[in-house]
Amino acid sequence: EAQVTQNPRYLITVTGKKLTVTCSQNMNHEYMSWYRQDPGLGLRQIYYSMNVEVTDKGDVPEGYKVSRKEKRNFPLILESPSPNQTSLYFCASSSLAGELTNEQFFGPGTRLTVL
C-alpha cells in the first residue's frame, strides 16, 4: 500500500530535549516536505527536499533541521525544542513531473507537545 508514515504519532517532551520525528514514504517520490499546522494559521511549510542531499527552507524553518540521506526518508529534527513548537506536524511526499510538483501525499500527523 502506497503510504507516508510518521513516528511517533504523539509525543510529549520538555524544553531543550532533542527529538527526531521520522518520515518515510514507499512511493519512490523525489519531493518530500514537512509542515506544521496550528489553529488559525493553517499549514505552514517548514522545509522541503527535491531529492537526496537537496533541502531548502520553507516559511517557518527556525528551530528545525532536516536531512535527506536516502530517498525514502526525511526526518525532522528539533535540536532544542521550545513550547512554541507545540503543534501538529505533517510530512508529505510527491513525484515530480518535469519541474512541476504533483499532488502531495500526507502522513497521518505527529502531535507534539513541548512543556
Added chain:
Amino acid sequence: EDQVTQSPEALRLQEGESSSLNCSYTVSGLRGLFWYRQDPGKGPEFLFTLYSAGEEKEKERLKATLTKKESFLHITAPKPEDSATYLCAVLPSGGYQKVTFGTGTKLQVIP
C-alpha cells in the same frame, strides 16, 4: 510574499444545498493551485490541481475552477460525508518548490 486567503472560514449547509468556497491568491507567478480535503485528526487528501486560468476539474459533487486571482470549489447537492475542512494551496513559478496553504474552510453538511 505569496498569500492565500480562503473564505468563508466556516460554512454550514443543509444536505442538497449547493454552494461555493473561495480561494484568493497573490503570487508573482502561478505554477499550480491545489485543493485538498482534511478530515479531523487526519492528513490532507488531494482533490485537484489547476494550472491555468479558465481550467476546470470535477470529481463527484466537487468542481474546481481557476481565474487569474482566485479559485472556487463548487459543491453541488452536498451530502453529510462531504463535511470536512477544504484547503487551498499555491505553488509559485520560478525555481523553488515552496507551497503556501490557506487556512481552510470548514464545511458542515447537515442531514
